[in-house]
Every structure is written in structure tokens, then in C-alpha cells.
Amino acid sequence: MxxxxxxxxxxxxxxxxxxxxxxxxxxxxxxxxxxxxxxxxxxxxxxxxxxxxxxxxxxxxxxxxxxxxxxxxxxxxxxxxxxxxxxxxxxxxxxxxxxxxxxxxxxxxxxxxxxxxxxxxxxxxxxxxxxxxxxxxxxxxxxxxxxxxxxxxxxxxxxxxxxxxxxxxxxxxxxxxxxxxxxxxxxxxxxxxxxxxxxxxxxxxxTDPDEGLTQANIRHLVYRAHAMDKDEVIARILQAEGRGKTVIFTRTKRAAQRLVDELGDRGFNAAAVHGDMSQESRERSMAAFKAGKRDVLIATDVAARGIDVDDVTHVINHTIPDDDKAYLHRAGRTGRAGKTGIAVTFVDWEDLHKWALINRALEFGQPEPVETYSSSPHLFADLDIPAGTKGRIASAPKAPKSESRDRPAPQSASEAAAEGTEPGGTRRRRRRSRGGERVGSTFEGEKRTPVEVAAPAAGGESADSGDGVGVGTHDGAGKEHHDGHPAPRRRRRRRAPRPEGGSAA
Structure with a gap:
């Protein structure tokens, strides 16, 4: 060298x-x-x-x-x-x-x-x-x-x-x-x-004399996949043996954002780079990918020429590129600096004509992509995916069990009342009374006028906490408001005098 x-x-x-x-x-x-x-x-x-x-x-x-x-x-x-x-x-x-x-x-x-x-x-x-x-x-x-x-x-x-x-x-x-x-x-x-x-x-x-039009250190896999099954296939590929950083290319900005949300929901650490993002967000995503904080980068062709990361092991074309030049630049994100890489391309049924042109231009010798689903045995064999792998590595967190769920539910309303729970096992909340007042005592006895209601003390308790009857409530008969003070007088709207000679036409 x-x-x-x-x-x-x-x-x-x-x-x-x-x-x-x-x-x-x-x-x-x-x-x-x-x-x-x-x-x-x-x-x-x-x-x-x-x-x-x-x-x-x-x-x-x-x-x-x-x-x-x-x-x-x-x-x-x-x-x-x-x-x-x-x-x-x-x-x-x-x-x-x-x-x-x-x-x-x-x-x-x-x-x-x-x-x-x-x-x-x-x-x-x-x-x-x-x-x-x-x-x-x-x-x-x-x-x-x-x-x-x-x-x-x-x-x-x-x-x-x-x-x-x-x-x-x-x-x-x-x-x-x-x-x-x-x-x-x-x-x-x-x-x-x-x-x-x-x-x-x-x-x-x-160029090297023993190389074709594509790099010899990149392995190219082409599958005819169904659009509804692509996310599951990709999620299983991301769990392949030896997978390092991975770049996934989509055709549109909306597809890129949808896929990053989907993979995030499945538990993968993915970032996106596309034209709808601000430049600062795009640079943060790229920096996180280069630093290894995110190991999956989902991008449109806007980033196909700017991802220079030596340890990208897989490139996945979620949608087939438009021509052979775009394919070369997408696949070229892996196998850099002499390392090996894998390029996986999904071809939709309606895009078979595009693949025919790319296959002819790059001399792949694979005119008909293999029909592939997330359960296809050759998918697991081609990419060293462990048997039994599913497309989700994390699920939604489960709510912690409470003591009330462990307690057997009472059989009747009377048993529930005795245990302080509602029928079915839900614990009934009790209203805390102040100053030993009885439940319902608020609406009993004499009506209290606003003068008789004392202001709350510094500790948060009422000054006349001896009986506490009617404090801060409204029994429907007096003029006091919820805080014990008189309610403000309603202001009447003054009507403008009608013009002389009758109403305006």
C-alpha cells in the first residue's frame, strides 16, 4: 500500500x-x-x-x-x-x-x-x-x-x-x-x-479490473415485498446478527417521518433526515447517528451524498430509487473505506419496470426479485436473522399492580360498604370532615350570615372550627358565596335611549 x-x-x-x-x-x-x-x-x-x-x-x-x-x-x-x-x-x-x-x-x-x-x-x-x-x-x-x-x-x-x-x-x-x-x-x-x-x-x-459497476465489497439483496409488510420485514432485518449502523432510504419526506415513528414505537433507536426538518434538527440527527447515539437513520435522497460514516453495515431501500445512479449513491453509504456491507432493496409490484432498468444498467443478473414476506425462510437465511425473531423489541409499559387489584372483589353492596369499597373492588373515597362535623351537617341547622363566618386562620383551618357549620358553603337561601363572602352585585346593562320617531329602518 x-x-x-x-x-x-x-x-x-x-x-x-x-x-x-x-x-x-x-x-x-x-x-x-x-x-x-x-x-x-x-x-x-x-x-x-x-x-x-x-x-x-x-x-x-x-x-x-x-x-x-x-x-x-x-x-x-x-x-x-x-x-x-x-x-x-x-x-x-x-x-x-x-x-x-x-x-x-x-x-x-x-x-x-x-x-x-x-x-x-x-x-x-x-x-x-x-x-x-x-x-x-x-x-x-x-x-x-x-x-x-x-x-x-x-x-x-x-x-x-x-x-x-x-x-x-x-x-x-x-x-x-x-x-x-x-x-x-x-x-x-x-x-x-x-x-x-x-x-x-x-x-x-x-477502478479495479475485477470489479463490476458496483463495489465488490457490498452484497446486494433485492426482494419483491408488499407495502403492508415492509415495516415488519425491516424491523426483523434490524435484529440481524452483526448489524451495525443502518441507513434506510425512502422516496418521500412523509414516508420517512412515518417510518421513524413506527420504528420508534417498536423499540428501535431511529432518527430522521428529510426536507421538512429544520437544518438544526437535521444536523442533530446526523450527529447522533455518527456518534452512535442512534443506530438507525431514515432519510430521503437529500442525504444520500452526505452520510460519510465508515461503520454503516446495512443500507435498506424502503422504496426503489429512480435510476441506477441514485441506487449507486444510496448503496454507497455502506462498504466505505474498504469495509463490507449489505444493501437491501424492496421492489413494489408497480415498480418492477424500474428494477428492470436498474438491473440492466448495473448488470445484476437478477431480472425478477424474489417474492418475500416477513415470515419467508430465505429472508432469515440471507441476513442471518435469528429464528423466531419478531418485529418488535419493546412493548408499551404495563401499569403497576395495586393492592386493590390483589384484594378479592366483594360479592354485594353491603360487603363493599363494610370494607369501604365500591362493588367490583374499587376503593371508595371518603370526604374528610373538619372539626368533627357530621356528614351532611353543612345543610343542617340555622342559616349563617356572612358576619358569622370567620376568615381562615394561618394554618389553613377556620377560626370558628368548633362547629364549622356552613363555613364557605352556600345553602341556597342566603347571599353568601362559596368562600363565605357576599356575592358581588350583578351589574345591570343600561339600555341606550331609543331614537325619537320610532326605530331605524
Whole structure:
């Protein structure tokens, strides 16, 4: 294996990587770093999860020097907020032993903090197109000195319709610059974009000769499942032997929220990431998932490119993705950094045509998914699910038993009265009397006037607690209120005088 030191990387960056346990370079890094360091424009193509971020990040950090001047000198454009956070964290880690400052610019967050970091002299900006154009239009982001430019996940920008925004950003950049473009796939419009804005780029494709179109370390399982049975199937898969962190992809935001509620009710520790959540909530969910506080993350495709967690063992497609590119990016959340993973895809009856296209494009050789239910023996065998596993690991807490439930219920009302309980075993509540008064004595004897009622003493007992007759009650005959004081006089509404000459028409 080739180490980063062998590739000519500065020692302080090598030390930052070694502190994270990263010593050997992946193929895409091994091929792009030696070309990127001297300033060669690069088109880097490799499967997701193979280390493209360090492939362009190390040359960017090293080319800025040990102590760059304040101001934006490098720009890294990414399509989604989650990916912006992930790339920011990786680049920030590379600059641990340098004074170089990195800032993440993306929507859903307050402007003030990002503007303050820019004014403080951040040299590397990682951002999404919309917020970058917004700040540049307000003249709060100066890109005229950004000589290092990277487009990451360019094909996703094409899918999201960001290419016009990318052209606007390039118009604000200096004409002489070092440009790198990285992506897992290279459709025609992306190649055309590269030809317009890059200078004699070298196209590097990092693939192994024994690999197909998908990563060899990911096992792909495809099932034809019924929509009403999917939740039960997923809950059983989540109890498979050796299951670690799991990402479940849904087609819609509503389906994602419904599934996280359902799995939470079944006892699983799940979090969600989708477009209806605030940016702070999305970041909290991602942080909890990365830290291991939640081991199931349910997401829409908005997060398909921003989940960079090495120990994801399973990816489950609750609904089939729209095409083979989306499938590759979803499945690429597992099997990262050379580890193995499992990708499970559910195909609804009405989506069989989509699977036919994906199967043909990725050469799976499985045109007909296996019909599968939560009780199917092959489901347990394929995923190492223990026999007898059910789709619930927790149930609603039971109410604690009380003493009255242990006592046998009286047989008659007379027995219940003798024991102080209602017929059927419910204990009857007694009204506490004050000052030895008899039950019902409130409505006996003479009527008491408000003058005869004393105010309560400091201890909460009445001053005339000798008999306590009529204190704070209303017997229906006097004018006293519930607190023993006279009731307020009712105010009469004064009618307005009728106009002369009869009523108004």
C-alpha cells in the first residue's frame, strides 16, 4: 500500500491523517494527489465511498501554503447541505496543524455566523450554490482571489438543476485557477462543463479490473415485498446478527417521518433526515447517528451524498430509487473505506419496470426479485436473522399492580360498604370532615350570615372550627358565596335611549 508520505504530502498533513488512523491512500487518492499538488486540472471519477474528498482536499490545503493570507483562496462547491458539513469536517481536519481557516456556507443556517467567519479571514470556503451566490451578490463573499476551485459530486448538481448557478459562480472566479472536478458518474453535460471551465484536464478513473459497476465489497439483496409488510420485514432485518449502523432510504419526506415513528414505537433507536426538518434538527440527527447515539437513520435522497460514516453495515431501500445512479449513491453509504456491507432493496409490484432498468444498467443478473414476506425462510437465511425473531423489541409499559387489584372483589353492596369499597373492588373515597362535623351537617341547622363566618386562620383551618357549620358553603337561601363572602352585585346593562320617531329602518 502507498502511504500519504510516499505521495509527497506535507508532514503536518500526514500527522493530521495519522491521528485519525488514516495512513494508506486509496486508489483514487494515489492517482490524483501527485497530479493535483503541482496544479494539474483533474477530472476524478471513482465509486462513492472510495476517498474522493482527500483526493482533492489534500492538494487544496497543501497548495495554499503553511500560512496563507486572510481572504478566500479556495472554493469547494457541493450540491447538498449534508455533504457540505461532511466535506467541511474533512478539510478542517486536514488543517489541524495549520492556521488555515475553513468555513461552511449553506442554507438553513443563520447568515450572521457565516459572515463573521468570512470577515475574520477564512481561506477555504465549502458551500452550496444557492448560499454562495446569495452572499456573493451581497458582496459579502469575494471570490476574485480563489485560485483553488473544486466541484464535488458534479453529477448531483446536474440532477438538482444547479448547472446555471455553477456558471454564475465561475464568472466570479479569476481566469487563472487550478480546477478539480470529482464525481462518481460523468454524464455528458458534466463533461461539457469541464471543457468550458477547465484547462487541459486529465480524466482519471479509479477502478479495479475485477470489479463490476458496483463495489465488490457490498452484497446486494433485492426482494419483491408488499407495502403492508415492509415495516415488519425491516424491523426483523434490524435484529440481524452483526448489524451495525443502518441507513434506510425512502422516496418521500412523509414516508420517512412515518417510518421513524413506527420504528420508534417498536423499540428501535431511529432518527430522521428529510426536507421538512429544520437544518438544526437535521444536523442533530446526523450527529447522533455518527456518534452512535442512534443506530438507525431514515432519510430521503437529500442525504444520500452526505452520510460519510465508515461503520454503516446495512443500507435498506424502503422504496426503489429512480435510476441506477441514485441506487449507486444510496448503496454507497455502506462498504466505505474498504469495509463490507449489505444493501437491501424492496421492489413494489408497480415498480418492477424500474428494477428492470436498474438491473440492466448495473448488470445484476437478477431480472425478477424474489417474492418475500416477513415470515419467508430465505429472508432469515440471507441476513442471518435469528429464528423466531419478531418485529418488535419493546412493548408499551404495563401499569403497576395495586393492592386493590390483589384484594378479592366483594360479592354485594353491603360487603363493599363494610370494607369501604365500591362493588367490583374499587376503593371508595371518603370526604374528610373538619372539626368533627357530621356528614351532611353543612345543610343542617340555622342559616349563617356572612358576619358569622370567620376568615381562615394561618394554618389553613377556620377560626370558628368548633362547629364549622356552613363555613364557605352556600345553602341556597342566603347571599353568601362559596368562600363565605357576599356575592358581588350583578351589574345591570343600561339600555341606550331609543331614537325619537320610532326605530331605524
Amino acid at each position: 502507498t502511504t500519504f508520505a510516499d505521495l509527497g504530502v506535507d508532514q503536518d498533513i500526514v500527522d493530521s491523517l495519522a491521528a485519525r488512523g488514516i495512513v494508506d491512500a486509496f486508489p483514487i487518492q494515489e492517482q490524483t494527489i501527485p497530479l493535483g499538488l503541482p496544479g494539474q486540472d483533474i477530472i476524478g471519477q471513482a465509486k462513492t465511498g472510495t476517498g474522493k474528498t482527500f483526493g482533492f482536499g489534500i492538494p487544496v490545503v497543501q497548495r495554499l501554503g503553511l500560512d496563507p493570507e486572510p481572504g478566500v483562496k479556495a472554493l469547494i462547491v457541493v450540491p447538498t447541505r449534508e455533504l457540505a458539513v461532511q466535506v467541511y469536517e474533512d478539510i478542517d481536519m486536514l488543517t489541524t496543524n495549520r492556521p488555515t481557516s475553513v468555513v461552511a456556507i449553506y442554507g438553513g443556517k443563520a447568515y450572521e455566523g457565516q459572515i463573521e467567519q468570512l470577515k475574520a479571514g477564512a481561506q477555504i470556503v465549502v458551500g452550496t450554490p444557492g448560499r454562495l451566490i446569495d452572499l456573493a451578490g451581497q458582496r459579502l463573499l469575494d471570490l476574485s482571489h480563489a485560485t483553488e476551485v473544486v466541484l464535488d459530486e458534479a453529477d448531483k448538481m446536474l440532477d438538482l438543476g444547479f448547472l446555471p448557478d455553477i456558471e454564475k459562480i465561475f464568472q466570479k472566479l479569476p481566469s487563472v485557477r487550478h480546477t478539480q472536478l470529482f464525481s462518481a458518474t460523468m454524464p455528458g453535460p458534466i463533461i461539457a462543463l469541464a471543457r468550458r471551465f477547465m484547462s487541459n484536464p486529465i480524466h482519471i478513473r479509479a
